Amino acid sequence: MAMDAAEIEHLIKAALPDATVEIRDLAGDGDHYAATVVSAAFKGKSRVQQHQMVYAALKGNMGGVLHALALQTSAPD
Known part of the structure; x- marks a missing residue:
């Protein structure tokens, strides 16, 4: 069973509430x-x-x- 982009974004934002997250399939x-x-x-x-x-x-x-x-991460400028 695959994981959808919304679920990935939700998990990341739950752990990093201030995060801006962009997911691409x-x-x-x-x-x-x-x-x-x-x-x-x-x-x-x-x-x-x-990461x-x-x-x-x-x-x-x-x-x-x-x-x-594939991850690209950074702190805001």
Whole structure:
């Protein structure tokens, strides 16, 4: 069972309430997404730490119902 974009956005915003989240379905199969996430919580964190925060927000769904997620993360300017 695939995960839809709205659910991905909801999980990220639940963990990072200030985040601006943009989700794109890359293959049209509900299994391969790209996400751009901008949050003040990322300030001072490395790119790896930022991605870990997003993966944690997805509550273990990466590699399961969510097969692939290409991430771009940043803190607001």
